[in-house]
Amino acid sequence: MAATCCNFTQPSSAFSKLHDHIQLQRYFTKCQQRSTCSVVKVFFHRRYGGRLEVEQYQHVLCARGVELSPSVIGDSGDETEEDISKETLIWRAIKLPIYSVALIPLTVGSAAAYLQTGIFSARCYFVLLASSVLVITWLNLSNDVYDFDTGVDKNKKESVVNLVGSRKGTFIAAYLCLALGFVGLAWTAVAEKNIRSMLFLVCAIICGYIYQCPPFRLSYQGLGEPLCFAAFGPFATSAFYLLHGSASVMNRVPLSGTVLSASILVGLTTSLILFCSHFHQVEGDKEVGKMSPLVRLGTEKGAEVVKGAVLMLYALLAAFGLSKALPLTCIFLCALTLPMGNLVVRFVEENHKDKNKIFMAKYFCVRLHALFGVALALGLVLARKTTFTPWPILS
Numbered sequence: 001m002a003a004t005c006c007n008f009t010q011p012s013s014a015f016s017k018l019h020d021h022i023q024l025q026r027y028f029t030k031c032q033q034r035s036t037c038s039v040v041k042v043f044f045h046r047r048y049g050g051r052l053e054v055e056q057y058q059h060v061l062c063a064r065g066v067e068l069s070p071s072v073i074g075d076s077g078d079e080t081e082e083d084i085s086k087e088t089l090i091w092r093a094i095k096l097p098i099y100s101v102a103l104i105p106l107t108v109g110s111a112a113a114y115l116q117t118g119i120f121s122a123r124c125y126f127v128l129l130a131s132s133v134l135v136i137t138w139l140n141l142s143n144d145v146y147d148f149d150t151g152v153d154k155n156k157k158e159s160v161v162n163l164v165g166s167r168k169g170t171f172i173a174a175y176l177c178l179a180l181g182f183v184g185l186a187w188t189a190v191a192e193k194n195i196r197s198m199l200f201l202v203c204a205i206i207c208g209y210i211y212q213c214p215p216f217r218l219s220y221q222g223l224g225e226p227l228c229f230a231a232f233g234p235f236a237t238s239a240f241y242l243l244h245g246s247a248s249v250m251n252r253v254p255l256s257g258t259v260l261s262a263s264i265l266v267g268l269t270t271s272l273i274l275f276c277s278h279f280h281q282v283e284g285d286k287e288v289g290k291m292s293p294l295v296r297l298g299t300e301k302g303a304e305v306v307k308g309a310v311l312m313l314y315a316l317l318a319a320f321g322l323s324k325a326l327p328l329t330c331i332f333l334c335a336l337t338l339p340m341g342n343l344v345v346r347f348v349e350e351n352h353k354d355k356n357k358i359f360m361a362k363y364f365c366v367r368l369h370a371l372f373g374v375a376l377a378l379g380l381v382l383a384r385k386t387t388f389t390p391w392p393i394l395s
Contacts, residue, residue, distance in 0.1 A: 084157065092158035095140055097366045101270050102132035104373030105232050108266055109240030111377035112259040115327075115384050116241075124188060124244055131184030132236075134177045135205065141174035143212050150220075151288045152281075178205075192243055200239035207231035220290045225271045233267020234260065261325040262376055265316060265334075269369040272309050275302070276348065277362040280355045299352040306348045306361075310341045313372070327388040330379030337371045344368050 106128055114120050144153060144160045148167055153159040161170050182205070189198040207227045210216035218227060241259045278285065278294045279302065286295050294302045314335070321331035344364045351357040 089158045089163060093144075093160050093163055097363055098140070098273070099133055099136055100366055100370040100373070101232055101273065102136045103129065104270075104369060104377075105236040105263075105266055106132055106240045106244075107377045108262050108373055108380070109237045109242075109259065110244040111380035112237075112241045112256075112262055113244040115258065115380045115388075116256060118384060119244075121244065124192065127184055127188050128240060128243065131181045131188070134181030134184065135208075138174050138178035138181065139208050139212070141170055141177065145171045145174060146212050146214065146217070150217075150290070152284060152290060156281075156284075188243055194242050197239045197242035200235045200242070204231040204235035204239065207235065219292070222291050222293050222296060225275055225293060228274045229267040229271040232270040233263045233265075237263035237266050257325045258327075258380070261316075261320040262330075262380070265313065265320075265376060266373060268309065268313050268316070269365070269372055272306065272313075272344075273362055273365040273369055275309070276306065276344075276365045279348070279352060279358040279361050299358075303348045303352040307345045310345050310368075314338065314341065324388075327379060327383035327386065329382040329386070329388075330376055333375035333379045334372055337368065337375055340364075340368045340371055 106125070110120065110125055141160055145167060147153040147156075148159060148161040153162065156162065161167050164170060185201050186198060189195060189201070207230050211219050211224055211227045211231075218224065238255055238259055241255070275293060278292045279299055282292075282294050282299060285292050293305070297305065317326070317331060317334050320326040321328060344361070347364055348358070348361050351361070
């Protein structure tokens with residue numbers, strides 16, 4: 001008698017499940033005559049949600065009268081990680097969804113500038129977007145390089161250094177991206193005659209450097225989230241606000257309470273991504289002395305922090321709306337993202353102890369970050385057609 005144990009790592013449609021079941025039954029028809037007990041693993045690769053996932057079906061074939069061994073099933077989890085496809089590892093290494101952290105500060109800053117001046121420059125927007133993507137690429141690649149040096153990524157198969165097999169090549173590529181990105185940002189600042197904005201961007205890049213690069217490596221002291229908040233929130237969002245629009249207008253208009261309020265919300269959602277990205281690597285961080293907040297708190301208290309951060313996000317949104325720092329259009333549209341915020345909280349609470357599932361927490365946070373940021377930017381643009389006036393004007 002053959003027994004089948006199926007572990008679905010991602011949800012699929014009824015038709016897809018039926019198709020896979022038929023394939024498995026055909027396989028067992030050929031194998032059910034075996035007299036010895038064996039473990040057979042079949043991997044189906046499928047596109048799901050824009051990401052190549054691996055669905056593993058573990059089949060335990062036993063001779064008639066032999067019971068299924070719990071230890072056989074229990075040992076399968078370790079091998080799953082070893083058998084992840086190269087395509088999946090490459091997808092994880094690219095971290096494409098994470099690049100929303102380049103898009104959202106720019107989009108919100110541009111929308112705030114449009115609210116203030118009624119000016120939008122597509123050329124400026126796309127030059128800044130390309131430059132920001134290059135800077136984020138530097139952050140990702142250099143992070144892999146320095147984590148490789150400290151041993152954090154020694155067992156991380158999706159590390160770029162481990163995939164390409166060259167620490168030096170990854171290092172050179174990282175700083176080449178930084179140089180090109182910085183040139184793009186500096187060129188835009190000079191073209192717009194707004195050097196003050198460049199000071200904000202330099203501060204943002206410095207935050208990224210001291211976060212992960214020697215001799216600072218402040219992320220190892222648990223300061224990554226505050227640095228992330230400052231870099232992508234007040235510094236980057238305010239810089240893009242100053243850069244985007246007419247230089248003659250923006251140079252005369254200091255930062256408003258509206259763009260500062262919006263930048264705080266952007267910084268909070270970005271920091272949440274970083275915080276949740278460490279849930280599945282707490283043990284590895286602890287081994288090399290990387291004292292991230294989750295290493296200090298543990299995953300259970302970390303789940304409570306995530307819940308508190310999401311509650312704070314929407315509480316601040318309401319406070320900024322009541323104080324008229326943000327227009328009502330922003331409050332209404334951002335409130336529509338509440339289900340996504342609730343999903344982040346529930347997912348972390350239910351899976352914070354499961355390494356295989358909690359890996360996805362950062363991607364749920366990326367979705368919240370993107371949806372909330374787009375809603376915030378759209379609210380600022382729509383407020384241009386109302387009587388809303390940004391307050392107060394800060395010198």
